[in-house]
Amino acid sequence: MSAFLQNTFILLTTLSALLLPIAPAAHADPFPEDNAGEAAGEHERIYGEGEQKLPEDLYLLYRIVDRIARANNLDNEPWRVAIDNERVLNAYASEANLLTIYFGYLDQFAGNVSALACVVAHEMAHHTEQHVSRSDVFISEWAEKYGLGSSKFHRRAEELWRTYEAEADIIGYEYAVTAGFDPEGCIRTTEVIARLPGGLQETTHPSATQRRDAYEVLMAEQPAEQLRALGQANLADSLPLTYDMLWDYNWLRINPAQGGDNVDDWNRLFPDTPIQPTVETSE
């Protein structure tokens, strides 16, 4: 049951994956304005270290998630980013706050960081709206009621997922544009999806045409300038999120605003009985 669910959900979200524009190896900063102002030193330290230590694709995804999370007040919890090296165009949300982006998207969105950001924001929206856990509730209920293999079960499950996909498109659009990305990036994702097998059909996702139409309505109804102004204020009011590369799991954990260190947190809570941080040997 749960494996079925997971597979279906992955299938659903596959079509919604984003492509990442890959910055030149020289590492031109994708968001140079982040390095201005009072916090410039901190920006330079955290971002500079990331540029040197992280593989380029992961560094770009880190900058995208950092920016979306801070601009939208989603920076009070860790986000996790993994790259799947398969060449398919896909991305999905699973676990809690885990975003998996396939290489195919990074490759196909080369030169269009806003398209990649739209994909990332869509997957983040699946998490903030609890789509993974909420769909489980309905799927279990319908499997029992209609039978897992029944056409009624499949019809209802697909309807539910289409609803969630449309919701993630709307909220993801807001997240990405608030963070300063170009709304056209979302349109670009639908153009790519429209070329994929099944992309023009209504399945677990709305069709590429329906998704494009919905983005165009959003662009008209939610002017980018307003969203950006809000995001800009939140970005100016926060510092870059730190990260930890968990090589054993092959994912990047982007830490919440308060940092990702439990020893620090313990010592904040209990300064009279502190834990001494382990001295790290050179890496």
Ligand SMILES: [Zn+2]
């Ligand atoms: Zn999705």
